[in-house]
Amino acid sequence: MTPPSYPPKPSPGDRVAVVSPGAGLPGLFPHPFELGLERLREEYGLEPVEYPTTRKMGTTARERADDLHAAFADPDIRAVFASIGGDDQITVLPYLDRELLRAHPKPFFGMSDNTNMLAYLYNTGVVGYHGGTVMTSLGRSGAMAPPTADSLRAALFTPGPYELRPAARFNDIDRDWADAATFDAEPETVPSTGWTWVNPDRVVEGRSWGGCLEILGWLLMADREVPRDLSVFDGGVLFLETSEDLPSGEEVFRTLRNMGERGLLRRFSALLMGRPKAWSFDRPNTPEEAARYTAGQREAVLLAMRTYAPDTTIVFDVDLGHTDPQLVVPYGGVIRVDGPARRITVTY
Missing domain, CATH: 3.40.50.10740 (Murein tetrapeptidase LD-carboxypeptidase, N-terminal domain)
Structure with missing residues (x-):
């Protein structure tokens, strides 16, 4: 390919x-x-x-x-x-x-x-x-x-290169799009704790692949658009995030486990995990409930990665996907993950 x-x-x-x-x-x-x-x-x-x-x-x-x-x-x-x-x-x-x-x-x-x-x-x-x-x-x-x-x-x-940086503040609570008054003011934001690094002992530079975890699960089930030759992912950067459906930690783990059983996870040298959406109109979590949900998802990801790709560099709570603010990530483009310097640079 x-x-x-x-x-x-x-x-x-x-x-x-x-x-x-x-x-x-x-x-x-x-x-x-x-x-x-x-x-x-x-x-x-x-x-x-x-x-x-x-x-x-x-x-x-x-x-x-x-x-x-x-x-x-x-x-x-x-x-x-x-x-x-x-x-x-x-x-x-x-x-x-x-x-x-x-x-x-x-x-x-x-x-x-x-x-x-x-x-x-x-x-x-x-x-x-x-x-x-x-x-x-x-x-x-x-x-x-x-x-x-x-x-x-x-x-x-x-x-060329563009350095992604952790957001100082973020918003997780949606407002009613049917109400015109919603658009008169910016949403309220809360302080961010930044990114969390796991195995940050190396520099990884490779092409990216991934996206919304639920959609990737559907593509895998339908056997569509996942390359047959998984070696194209060797040394690359996997980026994942979850949607406003708020999949449980068990669902996240099972999807990642199946990706691991297929041999996908071990191909990538780094994983960027987007800040999880932790509030929805169907599940209007309190800040405490949202924190528990986020922690549960992180543990699910760590369990899967320890099982199938224990040496992979992981960065949690990257501002990508169903989050506000939202950084643009090239899909198939080059991403550099510098663990010792705690820096992520994408090539647009």
Whole structure:
């Protein structure tokens, strides 16, 4: 397998596609979507272009694949943004034209259910970007979190290395997207304890792979978009995070255990574990309950890694995935994890 390569970057003034390959939630929650589009225009100088399924719920997998094809094939479109995630993007993958996407490589930004598309692009030979969805990253109430905004700007426009840094504060409590008043003020944040390092005795530099753990579990069950030759991951950097479904520690361990039994975990030399989402509307945890949930997930990860890849360098609570702020991580791009210096540098 040829390592993924970086697609050409857009420039301010360019047109970018906004698609919904997971779910047409912009049609149900226009406030964060419109705010995200406004920030694409005003803060990044890009002109968003919508497609037939972008604001439409209940579309077929083929219709969503058609929008992706149209966005990638259009020479005037210079990048592709997912509006948000969903829960059935895996059904879109069989309708995608790999040769079309390979012939027209473009930066794709998305996370959560968009792990499907990112894994597909990885196997197509195109580096993608985990993060930067319109409704969550760009559509944050009040203002974008500065680490999110800076990371996204660098990923969009600036090739080369970019150092990720721990956020001083973070937010974990969602607000009602149906209420326009939600977007008048920034969310309340709490102090962060930073990153926690395990086996930080080496420097690892390699290509990244991973994403939302639940989606990776689905891909593994469906036997899709996981390379047959696992040696492509040797010496690489695995990055994982969990969603607002708040999977239990047992679920996290079992998924990682199965990845270990497949021989995946031992291939990677470093693991970046995103700060876990610990609050949802279905489970509005108190701070104490959230702390117990986070600790339980960490123990589950440690148990799996001690069993299958005990020497791997691990960094917990990296600000990636379903967290605020949210750092953009290249998918298939190069990440350097410097344990002795406690530094993480990505190449955009």
